[in-house]
Amino acid sequence: MRTAIRVAQQFCGPPNSANGGYACGLMGRHIEGPSTAILRAPVLLNTPLVLIADKAGARIESEAGQLIAEARAAIDVVLPPPPASPGLEAARLAASGFPGFSRPFHPICFACGDQLEEGFGLRAFTGQLAGAPAGVVAGAWTPNPVFADENGLIRAEVVWAALDCPGSVAWVVSGAGGGLLGTMTCEVTRRPSAGEPCIIVAWPLERSGRKLVAGTALYAEDGELMARSHQIWIGRAPVAEAA
Numbered sequence: 001m002r003t004a005i006r007v008a009q010q011f012c013g014p015p016n017s018a019n020g021g022y023a024c025g026l027m028g029r030h031i032e033g034p035s036t037a038i039l040r041a042p043v044l045l046n047t048p049l050v051l052i053a054d055k056a057g058a059r060i061e062s063e064a065g066q067l068i069a070e071a072r073a074a075i076d077v078v079l080p081p082p083p084a085s086p087g088l089e090a091a092r093l094a095a096s097g098f099p100g101f102s103r104p105f106h107p108i109c110f111a112c113g114d115q116l117e118e119g120f121g122l123r124a125f126t127g128q129l130a131g132a133p134a135g136v137v138a139g140a141w142t143p144n145p146v147f148a149d150e151n152g153l154i155r156a157e158v159v160w161a162a163l164d165c166p167g168s169v170a171w172v173v174s175g176a177g178g179g180l181l182g183t184m185t186c187e188v189t190r191r192p193s194a195g196e197p198c199i200i201v202a203w204p205l206e207r208s209g210r211k212l213v214a215g216t217a218l219y220a221e222d223g224e225l226m227a228r229s230h231q232i233w234i235g236r237a238p239v240a241e242a243a
Helices: 022-027 088-097 158-173
Strands: 002-005 034-041 049-052 059-063 068-072 137-141 179-188 196-210 211-218 227-235
Touching: 022 034, 022 049, 022 059, 022 068, 022 158, 022 179, 088 196, 137 158, 158 179, 158 196, 158 211, 158 227, 179 211
Parallel strands: none
Antiparallel strands: 002 049, 034 068, 034 179, 049 059, 059 068, 137 196, 179 227, 196 211, 211 227
C-alpha cells in the first residue's frame, strides 16, 4: 500500500515537525501487535510525504524517496512491565504538577501543549506521582470524540501520541532535561473509547550519555492496561558557557 499523506500543523511536536509519537503511530497502526518505530529525520508538517505499508512493515518517505521514518513488528523486544495504575484521583492530582504549567515546555505540542484547546490538542499532562520514586509521573486523560474513528474508538496514532511526551516528562522531572524522540516501541491492546477516562503513567528506565530510556503506559479507570511503550530519547547537547 502506498499512500500520499500530509501531516497538518495541528499534530506538531516541535513547531515545524510532527509529534514523534503521532508520526510513529501513523506507521504502527499498519502493523499487527507491538511494533518499533524509528524516526530517521524530522517529519515535516504541511509537506507532501508518502506512507508505504507492506509485509516488511511501514515507512514514511519524502516524495523524492528519502527515508524519514520506518517501523517493524517488535518480535524480539520485551516491553518494560509498568507500575500499577495509581487510580484516577491520584493521577489527576499528579497532573497538576506538570512542569509545563510553571515554565515553558512545549506549549503548542499536540500531545502536551497547554496552550491548545481541548479537541485540538490532547492536553495529556503528567506530573510527579505522590509517594512514587522521583520521575514516576502520572496524569488523567479523557480522549475527545474528535479523535475517534467511525466505531467511536480513539485512532491508534492518537494513542501513540498520548504515550509519547510523558516519557520525556519523566526525565524532566528527574532533573535530566528533555530531548527528542528517536525510537518508540508500542503495544496497543485496546484503544479507549471517546470520552473514556484514562490514566497515563511514565517512568525513567536508564540513562547512557545523552540517551534517555523511558516507559509509558495507558490504563482504563478500572486498572486495565490498554497500551504501553518503550522509548529512547536523545537528550539535548550541553550548551557551553560563555568565557
